[in-house]
Amino acid sequence: MVPPAAPPKRGHARRGEGQWALGYREPLNPNERSKKDDNPLNVRARIENIYAHGGFDSIDPADLRGRFRWYGLYTQRKPGIDGGRTAVLEPEELDDRYFMMRVRVDGGALTTEQLRVIGEISELYARDTADITDRQNIQLHWVRIEDVPTIWQKLEAVGLSTTEACGDCPRVILGSPVAGIHRDEIIDGSWAVDEIYRRYIGDPAFSNLPRKFKTAISGMQDIVHEINDVAFVGVDHPEHGPGFDVWVGGGLSTNPMLAKRLGAWVPLDEVPEVWAGIVSIFRDYGYRRLRHRARIKFLVADWGPERFREVLETEYLKRPLVDGPAPVAQAAPDDHVGVHEQKDGRFFVGGAPIAGRVSGSTLVEVAKAAERAGSGRVRLTPLQKLLVLDVPAAEVESLTTDLEKQGLQVNPSPWRRSTLACTGIEFCKLAIVETKRRAADLIAALEDRLADLNAQLETPVTVHINGCPNSCARIQTADIGLKGQIVTDADGNQGEGYQVHLGGGLGLDSGFGRKLRGHKVSAAELNDYVERVVRRFVEQRADGERFAQWAAR
Ligand code: SF4
Numbered sequence: 001m002v003p004p005a006a007p008p009k010r011g012h013a014r015r016g017e018g019q020w021a022l023g024y025r026e027p028l029n030p031n032e033r034s035k036k037d038d039n040p041l042n043v044r045a046r047i048e049n050i051y052a053h054g055g056f057d058s059i060d061p062a063d064l065r066g067r068f069r070w071y072g073l074y075t076q077r078k079p080g081i082d083g084g085r086t087a088v089l090e091p092e093e094l095d096d097r098y099f100m101m102r103v104r105v106d107g108g109a110l111t112t113e114q115l116r117v118i119g120e121i122s123e124l125y126a127r128d129t130a131d132i133t134d135r136q137n138i139q140l141h142w143v144r145i146e147d148v149p150t151i152w153q154k155l156e157a158v159g160l161s162t163t164e165a166c167g168d169c170p171r172v173i174l175g176s177p178v179a180g181i182h183r184d185e186i187i188d189g190s191w192a193v194d195e196i197y198r199r200y201i202g203d204p205a206f207s208n209l210p211r212k213f214k215t216a217i218s219g220m221q222d223i224v225h226e227i228n229d230v231a232f233v234g235v236d237h238p239e240h241g242p243g244f245d246v247w248v249g250g251g252l253s254t255n256p257m258l259a260k261r262l263g264a265w266v267p268l269d270e271v272p273e274v275w276a277g278i279v280s281i282f283r284d285y286g287y288r289r290l291r292h293r294a295r296i297k298f299l300v301a302d303w304g305p306e307r308f309r310e311v312l313e314t315e316y317l318k319r320p321l322v323d324g325p326a327p328v329a330q331a332a333p334d335d336h337v338g339v340h341e342q343k344d345g346r347f348f349v350g351g352a353p354i355a356g357r358v359s360g361s362t363l364v365e366v367a368k369a370a371e372r373a374g375s376g377r378v379r380l381t382p383l384q385k386l387l388v389l390d391v392p393a394a395e396v397e398s399l400t401t402d403l404e405k406q407g408l409q410v411n412p413s414p415w416r417r418s419t420l421a422c423t424g425i426e427f428c429k430l431a432i433v434e435t436k437r438r439a440a441d442l443i444a445a446l447e448d449r450l451a452d453l454n455a456q457l458e459t460p461v462t463v464h465i466n467g468c469p470n471s472c473a474r475i476q477t478a479d480i481g482l483k484g485q486i487v488t489d490a491d492g493n494q495g496e497g498y499q500v501h502l503g504g505g506l507g508l509d510s511g512f513g514r515k516l517r518g519h520k521v522s523a524a525e526l527n528d529y530v531e532r533v534v535r536r537f538v539e540q541r542a543d544g545e546r547f548a549q550w551a552a553r
Contacts, residue, residue, distance in 0.1 A: 018210075018288030028289045031168070034066045035208045040167055043067035048149045056097045056145055064095075070207065072102035072165030073148070076141055076427040094429040099143040101126070102165040103155065106201075107175025107193040107217075108136035108380035114158045115378050116367035121151050122360025130363055131436075132356040134420055134473060135214070136380040137165065137172050138363075141427050163202045168209045170201060170279060174228065176218035177379035177387050181342040186234035187219040187242035192271035199272055206279055210286035211294035213279060214251070217244070217271065221327060222334045224382055226250050226258045226506050227477060229296045230278050232271055233327045243267045245327055248278060248308060249300025252471040256512050257297040260305040262312070265324020277316035281308070330507045331459065331546070335383045337417055338410060339396055347391045348379075349399055351408025355421035355439040355465075356384030362406045369402035384420055414460035415446040420474065424467035424484070431467030433484030433496040438523060439465050445527040446534075453538055461534055461547050462505075465498070476512040477504040479547040480530060487520045497522040502533070503551025514551065 018028045027033040034040075043063050051059045059068075064075065075095040103118060110118075118138055122130045125147045126140035133139055143151065155161060164170060175193040179185065196215070200206055216223040219234030225247055232244035244266045250259030266274050282296045300308055313320050337350040353362075370378055370388045373395035379387040386408055391399055400410045409416060419442065422428070424435025442463065464478035468485075475481030481504055487497030499520050501513030521529045541550045 016289070017293070019285050020288070021284040024288070029291065031066065031291060032288050034062055035168065037062075038067070039204055039207055040067035040070035040169075041163075041202065041204060041207050044071055047071070047145070051145050052147075052149050059145065061092070065092075067167075068099075069166035070164055070169060072104065072162030073143075074100045074166065075429065076100045077425065077429045077431065097144075098141070099145065099148075100423075100427055101140045101143045101148070101151065101162060102133075103138045103140065103160060103162055104165040104172040105136050105138060105160070105380055106173045106197045107179065107190060108177045108382075109175065109179075109190070109193075110378050110380070111158075112367040112370045112376050112378060114160055115363050115370075117154055117158045118160070119360040119363030119367065121154055122363065125151055126360065128360045130358050130360050131423065132353065132358060132380050132384050132386060134356070134382050134384050134422075135172055136174055136177075136382055138380070139423070140360075164207070166212075167207075168211050168213075169207050170196075170209070170213045170215060173197065174214075174216035174218070174223040174382055176220050176222050177336055177381045178222070178340075178348060178389075179219065181344070181348060181389060182220060183341070183343055185219040186236055187244070187268060189217040189219050189232065189234070189244070189268070189271070192217050192232065192268055192275075195272045196275055200276060200279075206276075206283065209279070209283050210288045211291065211296075213282060213296065215275065220334065221330050221507060222336065222382070224333055224474070224477070224506055226510050227252055227256075227474065228259060229282070230275065231259060232266065232275075235265065235325055235327050237265045237322070237324050240265060240267065240322060240324075243324065244271060245324055246274065246278075246321075248305065249297040251295050251297045252474055252476055253295075254292070254469050254471075255297075256471070256476045257301060258510060259297075260300060261326060262305050262309045262321070263323055264309060264321035266321065274312075274317065274321070277312050280316050281311060285311070329510070332462075332505065332507050332509070333383065335385055335417060336381060336387055337385055337412060339400065342390070345393075346389075347393060347396050348387050348389045349391055349396060349403065349410055350381070350385055350387040351403040351406075351410050352385050352412040352416050353408050354416060354443060355419055355436055357436050357440075358386070358407070362408075365406050366403065366408065369399060369406070372402070373399040375399075413443070413447045413451075414454060414457045415443045415450070415463070418460035418462040419443055419465070420462075420478070421465040422467055422472035424465075428467055430470060431484065432486060433467050433498070433523065435465045435467045435473070435484065438526065439463075442527055442530060446530060449527075449531050450534060453534065456538055459546065461537065463530060475501055475504070477506050478513065479503065479505065479551070480533060481513045482521075482526070485520070487522050489522045489524070495522055495524075498526065500529075503548045505546075505548040509546060509548035511548065
């Protein structure tokens, strides 16, 4: 049964949004045309057989700016082009001849061998660059097209890949970094993460979606489930026991929306099937006319969760789902930093780099240190941190020393712990401002100026920094969200700065920060501004009041 199209909004003429299920099979924009002309997964053979031999100039522009993404490859920003000029340049003028390569790490799960291989690849082919992203990937930079097939061989030899790390397809699956070992976990979702990857990633049936598709699966609330396209969150059903509550339609960017619950409970072994049903709805009914309305959140917003669930059950699963309870909201996603005892009596040790910035040589050294401590497993987190699992009690102290030597602080300041930053102008073509270096500068300043408040910030104030409005660093859900833009200072000079969003959050404080009119700060004033806001919060807050509550007053 095909449900009727969503009713047109008042004052808008009814017209199709390019939904395949409603018969719109002809591409309505160049991106859709490119995907229809050639399945983007086919570009791999051209990279291996043609472009890696012919060099950068041999690459078909339609592949370079489109299909390469399906293998985690974007051209990086040409060095020396500042944000102020970005608006007047054509995209190809911003292209460097080098690539960012995103290595997908589903569930953030790596063996020490895999970590070492990524680190060695970085040293050999990516000028020792490596960033841990807030989607548990590792991004390398300065990659040459000539080296891509060799890098794939090395990654695939240890079970890693870059397939569908970017593009209009199912991206890396977020998973709890402490799945299977945390004492508070309701259920271990690792099997579902692995099984979805095994069955569906690289499957042509799901390689042409209307837009990117982000998944999160966890038996805890540590995977920012409210802002994923689909999320499975651990809940204990009063009759059926541990399983997952299903959420759909969350996402940030320029039109942020929180995911909605379907009110359905799904056992672990059914998660891949339900996931495939939801992705199929998106593929078939998702809006393909306008890129900025193509994420599943717009379909969910128009249909509502009841109708979405009905279509899932009647057309795709051919059976009803079990009703289930909501998870009990917690204060904020757990970052797992520090030393914690596991279910089995061993320990996991979480270290904080600065805003996810590490290096290939750091990753190699961390892999060695973990193995010296008797561990074979590390985890990346959605908060840009790195954990070493399965550490015997006797090894915790020496591992902590080793991690700190590598710049991964196990007892970080509240500022290092709670500041996220996206790639920014250093490498990202869409960026308007600097982010990573600014985060490092801000953290250093706040550690120095606000040391007197450390004991009072039992819950750190979160600061997220974006280089543009796309919100890769989730600014709308931070206590202090900073969206990069060109601002005008008091003397009328234009320069890098940020639009401020105050009081966003997840969990108990689920909601988007308020964007106050004229609330902009120049890069030069940023440290003073954040210091002022935090001092005012600490002075004015009531007992137990969280930042989001205080900011909403
Ligand atoms: Fe690039 Fe903008 Fe995303 Fe930052 S938020 S990584 S600048 S697209």
